[in-house]
Amino acid sequence: MKGTFIHGPRDIRFEDRPDPKIEKPTDAIIKLSAGCICGSDLWPYRGINKITQPTPMGHEYCGIVVETGNEVKNVKKGQFVIGSFFASDNTCPHCKNGYQTSCQHREYMNQAQAPYLRVPLADGTLVPTAEPPSPELVPSMLALSDVMGTGWFAAEAANVKPGATVAVVGDGAVGLLGVLSAKLMGAARIIAMSRHETRQKLAKEFGATDIVTERGDDGITRIKELTKGIGVDSVLECVGTQESMMQAIHSTRPGGSVGFVGVSHGVSIDGDQFFYSHVHLHGGPAPVRRFLPGLIGRVMRKEINPGKVFDLTLPIENVAEGYKAMDERRAIKTLLKV
Ligand SMILES: [Zn+2]
């Protein structure tokens, strides 16, 4: 089969590679129902993460199980399944505490922009649906694999409570689904920080009540103006840069919380400033596995439609164009037909 590789900055190729096969008795092979490109894939694409050799890409997936190893018990051939970007056993202490992305046996998934995928630790990693979803639900199921689960974790880590005032830094797919998550958790006011019209529109559809276009110190000033100088209860930081993290911390009221899920790139926090901010910080790679059963139910019941973040669909052969469109911010998120 063919799969997606990155060879260097802005050099994405869809090229031959061996079909995945069962390597350990705990593996499963799935045939993807669709693939996609993640905002975090743009870090290596833009040359911010170094690439030393051709590296396979893709960590978001859902599809049909076509083969299982001898020790796999919880998933069966023919089932539709979803997993997260880290395979996890779901039995070790960290998994049991709900932090499957810190699993003692975790394995990073990075070959999912391809028609078939090997999933390690299949019993712990994959969540099957009661029945295969109808085709129009597949984009929303795929969104659960990372961006919806990550947005949900951002809101949870930011301690969003019913009636809360929330700000979301970042208008990528995760930020937009963070808006949706905050809404589902009962936030009364949700301020989306975005300067892109199509993203503002989707943010409002997902539940944003206010839009702030300013960034950095101006963004903080605007949030303070909107909250009588107090700051918001919860901020979802969905970018991962120094500017976005400072914007998040300084927009939060004393005693409030920041949930940060943007993959950290060069962020450093000044101890004095943090000390006097009185702000709770929690975040990291979202333990999406914990949220999958609940979110799958919401998609199946058509309560949520997180698949709306896919605003470009391409055949997987054209994956390079999908990266380009996201890099140039012409697309929020690209769905790849396999
Ligand atoms: Zn992702």
Ligand SMILES: [Zn+2]
């Ligand atoms: Zn574990």
